[in-house]
Amino acid sequence: MVAYDEDSHLLEVTYTSKSWTGHGTLCDDGWDNKEAEIICRQNGFNYGRAISLTSNREDFVLTGLDCPCDEKENLEQCSVTRYEDSELPCLPEETAGVRCYNESLEVKGTFQRTSSTKKAYKLSLKIEVYKFGEPLGLTHLESSSFALKSPSVELKITKASVRVKEDGAYVKLMARKPKGHNPLQPDCVTVEMEVQ
Helix, strand or coil, X not given: CEECCCCCEECEEEEECCCCEEEEEEECCCCCHHHHHHXXXXXXXXXXXXXXXXXXXXXXXXXXXXXXXXXXXXXXXXXXXXXXXXXXXXXXXXEEEEEEECCCEEEEEEEEEEEECCCEEEEEEEEEXXXXXXXXXXXXXXXXXXXXXXXXXXXXXXXXXXXXXXXXXXEXXXXXXXXXXXXXXXHHCEEEECXX
């Protein structure tokens, strides 16, 4: 697996047989979650989801990867076609990729902005929820669901607002600033969210 972006990996394969050796990428024809799960497990994850990525490498070596339904751990039991022997061409946006993860339900929070006034800290973040690697559309999120934790200071939320959009929930939090504390460092703050 080769890192593609923060959450995704491009598949890089090396194939050796008695008559042929190749190294490059996998075309996504036949590529699905069954094979992605095997690859993610081999790399220390619990789950995997097959995705198609765009790559400018144009070095497809294999296509049509297909594993038996009962195979969970090993790619050696799977069939595959050498790309140059395949009938269908593969486009750059049809490069097999994978998204691996450990929990069936994952919540990802990204700080977008932090600031402070004399009396308060202000934080803006985006919340995304994934179920089995698929983005899960949020319909409602209570502003009272959040808590801020910091190892050096107790933070009490005084105001919270949540705006749910198609791509995630946008959250604004305001916390009372204890006297004598410097601007808040996002790396030192944990946002806890209660999901019902």
